[in-house]
Amino acid sequence: MNNPQRISNEQEILKLVSEGNSDAFRTLYMHYYDRLFQFAMMFLRSEPASEDVVEDVFYNLWKDRHTLTSIPNFHPYIYQAIRNGCLNILKSGYISKRGDIPETELQVSISTHTPLDELSYKELHKAVKQAIASLPERCRIIFKMAKEDEMSHREIAEALDVKVCTVERQILIAKAKIKEAIQPFLENI
Incomplete structure (x- = not known):
């Protein structure tokens, strides 16, 4: 999903995921994946490594799903998990940071007349x-x-x-x- 808005019923989805509901987990995954991947890319500048970090975070979320309802604020929690995963990859030497910066798309809408x-x-x-x-x-x-x-x-x-x-x-x-x-x-x- 390429929607920057939060899931309106996130606490309910987290509760369902913690109970083992795979459809709710898929909703959570689809909602966050693109943004978390882009966030990881800012650190790693590597698509495969960024994909690995996001996949690992979601794997661990599913594996430890019974603890999801104890997370007070999921939004910063998941970003911190991605950040920590990226830092671990950088520390391991698996990839090295590069100076190139990916393009970012700004969401600006201006009508042009001429x-x-x-x-x-x-x-x-x-x-x-x-x-x-x-x-x-x-x-x-x-x-x-x-x-x-x-x-x-x-x-x-x-x-x-x-x-x-x-x-x-x-x-x-x-x-x-x-x-x-x-x-x-x-x-x-």
Whole structure:
């Protein structure tokens, strides 16, 4: 599922999974897989390794399903599990971090009326994408978790094992860099 929204009845689904309901587990898996895979890719830059981490996390969730209902906040919990899996892979030397940054799609919808408007929009979109791609890794991860996965600052802090003020500071840095990147476009309006 490519839906950034949370499952409306997540606690009920977790309860069903904990009782061994494979359909509920499939719903949970399909809802989170794409976002968790992209999250792992930010750390690992390797599709096979990212797939392995996500699959391992879901395997462990199923294996220990009876403990699911004791997890107070599942959303940051599952992101932290992915983060820890990625860090374990990086520590093991299975893959090495690379400097290349995957493209990110921004969900911006602007109606374009003329070819010049469309060209300006494409240039603006490209500038925003480049600004996000040029962010330091931690800043980029936090920004994407907040904007694409719609996680709260507290949830991001829990998932990444950092302080909430660190999350807030990184988001401010990201917004400042993006604002700086789009400033030339605002001057032309």
